[in-house]
Amino acid sequence: MAKKSDANKVAVRTKTTWKHAFKRDWQLYLLLLFPLVMVFLFNYASYPGLRIAFMDYKPAKGYSGSEWVGWATFQKIFKDPDFIRALRNSLIFNIADLLVSFPMPIILALILNELRYPKFKKVSQTILYLPHFLSWAIIGSVALTMFKPSSGLVNIALMNAGIIEEGIPFLNEPYHWAVTYLLIGVWQGMGWGTILYLAAITGISGELYEAAMIDGAGRWKRMWYITLPGIKSTIVTLLIMNLGRVMGSNLERLTALGNTQVKEFQYQLAVYIYAKGIGNNKFSMATAVGLFQSLVGLILVLLSDKIAKKLGEDGLL
Numbered sequence: 001m002a003k004k005s006d007a008n009k010v011a012v013r014t015k016t017t018w019k020h021a022f023k024r025d026w027q028l029y030l031l032l033l034f035p036l037v038m039v040f041l042f043n044y045a046s047y048p049g050l051r052i053a054f055m056d057y058k059p060a061k062g063y064s065g066s067e068w069v070g071w072a073t074f075q076k077i078f079k080d081p082d083f084i085r086a087l088r089n090s091l092i093f094n095i096a097d098l099l100v101s102f103p104m105p106i107i108l109a110l111i112l113n114e115l116r117y118p119k120f121k122k123v124s125q126t127i128l129y130l131p132h133f134l135s136w137a138i139i140g141s142v143a144l145t146m147f148k149p150s151s152g153l154v155n156i157a158l159m160n161a162g163i164i165e166e167g168i169p170f171l172n173e174p175y176h177w178a179v180t181y182l183l184i185g186v187w188q189g190m191g192w193g194t195i196l197y198l199a200a201i202t203g204i205s206g207e208l209y210e211a212a213m214i215d216g217a218g219r220w221k222r223m224w225y226i227t228l229p230g231i232k233s234t235i236v237t238l239l240i241m242n243l244g245r246v247m248g249s250n251l252e253r254l255t256a257l258g259n260t261q262v263k264e265f266q267y268q269l270a271v272y273i274y275a276k277g278i279g280n281n282k283f284s285m286a287t288a289v290g291l292f293q294s295l296v297g298l299i300l301v302l303l304s305d306k307i308a309k310k311l312g313e314d315g316l317l
Helices: 002-024 026-043 047-054 072-078 081-101 103-114 118-133 136-146 153-160 174-202 206-214 219-230 232-243 251-257 260-266 269-278 283-310
Strands: none
Touching: 002 026, 047 072, 047 283, 072 283, 081 103, 081 174, 081 260, 081 269, 103 118, 103 174, 103 219, 118 174, 136 153, 136 174, 136 251, 174 219, 174 232, 174 251, 174 260, 206 219, 219 232, 232 283, 251 269, 269 283
């Protein structure tokens, strides 16, 4: 009986503590309510609208007046040569982007972690993070000006240094554009991705480094045998999340850096959705392609998570 009464007291105390915490921090809960409502509205409340993909949707007729066509929209899309071209370009560029951009935040975090001058480290972090907060419209306008074949700052500097004789068409020729497109993406995103890895590195016990230094391990060995294994779970989690974006594409980035001379490579799923779907008032087509992207991304996340768990990692789910 005494044990039961003690358990009841603990339960009562727990409930009272939760109520006390709510009364004490009700202002914080109130502030949290707005972003939660926004997340619900834009991420979950819109799910019923996915039925547009299975309808010949007309905005004037609404859901009830539009004709139900089933899989006809998907069949039409998969037979469209423009969709095949956009899908191919999206897969090629997203996989290349993943291979090029994913390791860079890891390397950058390892370098920043080894810096021993706090002020220089803070300044370096700030400079590297800033590109993430710039819109692609700004980045695109600056890039198009700097990389002009004849009057761009980069080509002028290279020609004055005697490295090249003619200007390189960085953003005016498809294959040069592809390389420049990927490298600008790395520059824009690597600083922000570094934050997560630096946060994971701070969780590694300093005693491990001290023990390694006593045993004579140099800086490179400490990075290889302590730092990298210590952030392995973070690397796996972010890799799984990035694999889910392999089917995606950024319309703002493509339009900011693209032009008619590189249309063949620029034409990806985001451009296809906007040009053939939303631009032509074919909302069913746009929704169907978006749903296809999401489903493939979900499948990739689940598969990669399952493979990670089989390899002994924690995974994402």
